Amino acid sequence: MSGGEHYRTTSSLDARAAALNEAFDGLTAERMLDRLLNGNAAGRVAVVSSFGAEAAVLLKLVADKDPSTPVVFLDTLKHFDETLDYVDSLMERLGLTTLLRVRPSPARLLAEDPDGTLNLRDSDRCCYVRKTLPMITALRHFDAILTGRKRFQTVERQQMDYVEVQESWLRINPLADWSKEQIDAFIAKHDLPPNPLVAQGYPSIGCAPCTVKSDSYRDGRWADSDKSECGIHITEDGKIVQIGANQSAVSQD
Numbered sequence: 001m002s003g004g005e006h007y008r009t010t011s012s013l014d015a016r017a018a019a020l021n022e023a024f025d026g027l028t029a030e031r032m033l034d035r036l037l038n039g040n041a042a043g044r045v046a047v048v049s050s051f052g053a054e055a056a057v058l059l060k061l062v063a064d065k066d067p068s069t070p071v072v073f074l075d076t077l078k079h080f081d082e083t084l085d086y087v088d089s090l091m092e093r094l095g096l097t098t099l100l101r102v103r104p105s106p107a108r109l110l111a112e113d114p115d116g117t118l119n120l121r122d123s124d125r126c127c128y129v130r131k132t133l134p135m136i137t138a139l140r141h142f143d144a145i146l147t148g149r150k151r152f153q154t155v156e157r158q159q160m161d162y163v164e165v166q167e168s169w170l171r172i173n174p175l176a177d178w179s180k181e182q183i184d185a186f187i188a189k190h191d192l193p194p195n196p197l198v199a200q201g202y203p204s205i206g207c208a209p210c211t212v213k214s215d216s217y218r219d220g221r222w223a224d225s226d227k228s229e230c231g232i233h234i235t236e237d238g239k240i241v242q243i244g245a246n247q248s249a250v251s252q253d
C-alpha cells in the first residue's frame, strides 16, 4: 500500500485538513513548506502553477526547500507565447527539475472544441474541457497540491484557509495571508523575473483569449462577463464546482 492510499484510508481529508490548519497556524510560508516538502506532512505533494504574474514567489520558496518537487503546469493550448517561454526560463532560473505539463485530451478537444472557439460560446465548458478534466486526471497522483492563491486577490478568497479539501486531495495555500506588498517585496529581494506580460499591462495572466489589460487584479480576466474565477475554483469553499449536470471542477492556481 502506498503512503497516499494509507493516508486516505486512515483519516478523512476533512480531518486531515483541520489538523494541518491547526498545525500551520502562526507558521511562516517557509516553515509550512519545510514540513510539507521535507517533513512529509501531507504525503505526495506537487506545486500547481499558472506561471502568472506572481508565480515566481511560491516557486522560489518551493525550490529552496526541494528543487525536485513536481511542478504541474496546465497547458490549455490557449496560453500566450510569453507564458510558455516563461515556464521554461523560470524553471531553469530557480533550479526546479520536474515539470509536468498537463494538456487537454485531443479526443475531447476534437469532440467539443474542434475550431478552438468554445471559449467564445461557453467559457465554463471551455474551462471544464481544457482545465478541469486534465487536472483531475493529473492530480490524482498526489495527496496534496500547493497553490499561490492569496486572500487579497478576490472576494471569493477572503476566507480561504491554508489547507482545503478538493476532490480526493488537499489544496494548500502557503501564501494565503501574504499581502500584495509582501509579494512585491519578496520579488524585489530575490530579483525574481516576472512573467513578461506584467510589463505589458496584464496584472493577472491566464489564457490569452480570456485575459485583457487592466488596472485591477482580476478585472483582467473574463472582462466581459461576471466570471471572476476560472471554472476550476469557482466555489467559496473551494471544493467542487458544478458547471453542469454531473460535472465537477478543481482549482489550479
Ligand code: SF4
Binding pocket: 076, 078, 119, 122, 123, 124, 126, 127, 128, 130, 131, 206, 207, 208, 209, 210, 230
Ligand atoms: S480561461 Fe478561457 S480559453 Fe482558457 S480554458 Fe477557460 S474559457 Fe477556455
